[in-house]
Amino acid sequence: MELLEWHREQQEAKLSGRYITLQDIEPLLKQYEDNGEVSVIGRSVNKDTIYMYRTGQGPKKVLMWSQMHGNESTTTKAVMDLLKFLKEENAVARRILEQCTLYIIPMLNPDGARAYTRVNAVNIDLNRDAADISQPESFALRRVFDEIAPDFCFNLHDQRTIFNTGDSPKPATLSFLSPATNKERSITPPRKKSMEVIAAVNTVLQRHIPGQVGRYDDSFNINCVGDSFQTLGVPTLLFEAGHYPEDYNRDMTRQYVFRALLAALQYVADHPVSGEGYEAYFDIPENGKQFFDILIREFPITIAGEVVLKDIGILYKEELRDCKIVFTPYIEEIGDLQGFYGHKTYSASEKTLPSIEEKNLETSTLLKLFL
Known part of the structure; x- marks a missing residue:
């Protein structure tokens, strides 16, 4: 069975949407104890368990x-799908488990997950x-890193809907x-080793989401965990789950992360993984x-008594309610937003609209007026 087909049919059905908390994944972890070991590596500020x-x-x-x-949950869903897949009797899972030992922390920031915030319970960005x-x-992660001495690290995140690939009108899924x-x-x-692996992943993804894979900014910040671990000599890959058209719950993105x-x-x-194949990494734009979530073109706005046509870019703020x-x-x-795109775009010139003061x-x- 093709791997995306497996995911569509077998993904972890108990996880959905953007709001994923520790209480959602705890019972699922217990289901996989016969295929691995669940351990407690620490406690959060609010004393929640870090598994x-x-x-x-x-x-x-x-x-x-x-x-x-805490508010970046798409990769958590994909990680739990991965655990389910690895329990299956199939050649891909067997090969991975024969050649690799995986250490997976499915939720490092349970306090932030509950509050749906980027930061932890005392407003610290753990990635700084x-x-x-x-x-x-942070201590729990670093202690595990030091004890395991991993050969590779995967740092799993979500990114905003504003990102496109290169200058193209395609979202960075x-x-x-x-x-x-x-x-x-x-x-x-x-870096070469992690670049080589990323290039190989991109080759696979181009078959499924051509033109929708991007390369994240590589400005150096030693306070960032990925920069820190790679500086310590461990090839580290940052994954950023982004937007797929009409997929604000990121269920389509989830399958591509998987x-x-x-x-x-x-x-x-x-x-x-010698690093020899690293140059193909730079083929990724x-x-x-x-991108804006909604882009309105040429809307009539009254400024100082004069009607001018301006573009309006609208974004969504994600808010936790009930x-x-x-x-x-x-x-x-x-303003003039030429060169920008909208996940939805409307043209005010196609309607007869009264002007509105700015x-x-x-x-x-x-x-x-448009929806």
Whole structure:
């Protein structure tokens, strides 16, 4: 069975939507104890459990962690799908588990997951705490890293809907990064190895989402965990789950993250990963930031008594309400937005509309005219 077909039919049905908490994944982890080992590696600020799942018997050690940012849950869903897949009797799963030992932290920031915030319970961004290691969640991850001495690290995140690939009108449904190890962004041996794996993953993904894979900015920041681990000599891959058209719950993106995880693990299992294949990494276009969730073209706006036509870019703010994520639109930018794209685009010139004074522009009023 083709791997995406397996995912469509067999993905973990108990997880859906954007709001994924520790209470959602705890019972699922217990289902896989007969295929691996569930351990407690630490406690969050609010004393919630931070779990790690170990499976496989191979010599190549892969450490991965998800939901370091509590409001980035797509990769957590894909990780739980991966655990279900690895329990299946199939050749791909057997090969990975024969060649690799996987150490998986499915939710590093359970407090942030419950509050649906990027930060932890004391407003610290764990992905800016790699140098200080000031938080219990950061300490748990670093202690595991030191004890395991992994051969590869997978740092799993979500990215905003604003990203496109290169200058194209295609969204960056997945983005990747081989983090820098210094301000000069030198192409070091561990970077080459992670670049080689990412290039292999991109080859697979281009068959499914052509033109929708981007390369994330590689500015160096030693406070970022990926930069820190790669600086310590461990090839580290940053995964960023992004937008797929009409998929704000990221259920389509979820399946491509799952496919990317398998592609990375298959490549690590089947190849020595010397870094020789790193140059194909640069064939992946860099991410642009040229998307709005909604783009309204040539809207008549009254400014100082004069009617002018301007573009209006609208983004969604994700808000937690009654254990559900609500997407609330707000005006991000007004002006000449040529070169930008909308996940939905409307042309005001196709309607007969009264002009509105700029100070009176309200998102709800605008959207009622088009939706």
